[in-house]
Amino acid sequence: ILYELLTGTRAFQGANTFAVLHAVLHDPIVPVKTHNPAIPDDVDAIVRKALERPIADRYQTMERLAMDVRAAM
Numbered sequence: 001i002l003y004e005l006l007t008g009t010r011a012f013q014g015a016n017t018f019a020v021l022h023a024v025l026h027d028p029i030v031p032v033k034t035h036n037p038a039i040p041d042d043v044d045a046i047v048r049k050a051l052e053r054p055i056a057d058r059y060q061t062m063e064r065l066a067m068d069v070r071a072a073m
């Protein structure tokens with residue numbers, strides 16, 4: 001949702017559910033800065049981390065995500 005709020009588009013798109021699921025599993029994440037260069041680098045990094053494929057690379061708690069968002073403000 002954060003990606004869509006910042007860019008006006010979904011992080012993964014496709015013509016149907018199967019295509020979207022394929023994109024989620026295989027397509028690279030387009031940085032939010034590609035859609036909106038005015039977005040700060042630290043916000044771009046937060047979104048990328050939240051969308052990492054390996055679970056271990058994502059935010060492990062909402063508290064940690066909230067800390068990074070506050071620091072970016």
